[in-house]
Amino acid sequence: MGNNRDSRQADFDGQAERFDTRAGLGDSVASAVAHALLTLADLGDRNWLLELGAGTGEIGRHLSESRRYVAIDSSPRMLQSPNWSKRDRRVVANGDARWPVADRRIACVFASRSAHLMETEHIARELRRIADTSMYFVLGRTHRDKNGYKELLRTRMQEAARERGIEPRDGRSHVDRLLESLSNSDRAGEATSNLKISLISPTVATSWVSRGRPIDAIDSWRSKSGLAGVTVSSNVRDDVLRDVQAWAEQRFGDLDAEQDSPESYVLTGVRFVRT
Numbered sequence: 001m002g003n004n005r006d007s008r009q010a011d012f013d014g015q016a017e018r019f020d021t022r023a024g025l026g027d028s029v030a031s032a033v034a035h036a037l038l039t040l041a042d043l044g045d046r047n048w049l050l051e052l053g054a055g056t057g058e059i060g061r062h063l064s065e066s067r068r069y070v071a072i073d074s075s076p077r078m079l080q081s082p083n084w085s086k087r088d089r090r091v092v093a094n095g096d097a098r099w100p101v102a103d104r105r106i107a108c109v110f111a112s113r114s115a116h117l118m119e120t121e122h123i124a125r126e127l128r129r130i131a132d133t134s135m136y137f138v139l140g141r142t143h144r145d146k147n148g149y150k151e152l153l154r155t156r157m158q159e160a161a162r163e164r165g166i167e168p169r170d171g172r173s174h175v176d177r178l179l180e181s182l183s184n185s186d187r188a189g190e191a192t193s194n195l196k197i198s199l200i201s202p203t204v205a206t207s208w209v210s211r212g213r214p215i216d217a218i219d220s221w222r223s224k225s226g227l228a229g230v231t232v233s234s235n236v237r238d239d240v241l242r243d244v245q246a247w248a249e250q251r252f253g254d255l256d257a258e259q260d261s262p263e264s265y266v267l268t269g270v271r272f273v274r275t
């Protein structure tokens, strides 16, 4: 596990320069997400917002404007992206260690496409420690239509990995488990002291259709050190991706021709209230 984490961290440092081109949300989506989050969490001027795994700051730069905001990320190079401005508070920190914020001080914790890379139990402990009298914990992720080219390729890639005995790391079920464990611990009365935790209804922040070439999606997996969120040898990765490419040629024909992927960005989470 340790090795997996180290290689993921190295991966993000290595990807930092190209991250927005390869996996960025684009400014109009990022600003719509920031707007939806701020509406949902209803933050006042004096409330603190903590962003976990904030990356290149596509969303963070919209959150930091005129409010108390701190971003943490384990990758120094992601936090050095030119998206950030000098005044934005950024701390290189591992989300799996103690977060660099004081007890009972935070009104909103936001994690976009990053919580699944951290340890569930540790996140739950830190949330209980830092929650102000009321705190939102909001998770953001991209939802892709199952018939869009990106999701079709991802599904085939995961199948091909399983056929070779590799169990893909499923970020979505990880996040669902995290929310479930937070709300269950509250129901079971395990929550420390007087914290009440309730699920918030999922909100679609924005929807769009992304267009791209299947070959670029496959090549971007080729350029990563792991596959499906796990460490694999380059031979295994190449073998899986040869299989995916052959399947994609059958499915799409010309892999250089652009295809559609309908997508949306969804916010889910829980609210903590100290009673």
Ligand SMILES: C[S@@+](CC[C@H](N)C(=O)[O-])C[C@H]1O[C@@H](n2cnc3c(N)ncnc32)[C@H](O)[C@@H]1O
Pocket (backbone or CB within 6 Å): 008, 009, 012, 013, 024, 025, 052, 053, 054, 055, 056, 057, 058, 059, 072, 073, 074, 075, 078, 093, 094, 095, 096, 111, 112, 113, 114, 117, 118
């Ligand atoms: C997929 S990127 C998402 C970046 C950004 N939140 C977004 O949605 O564009 C995941 C980010 O989480 C960071 N990350 C991964 N594991 C982490 C950990 N254990 N602690 C802190 N940050 C971590 C990575 O360095 C990377 O910047």
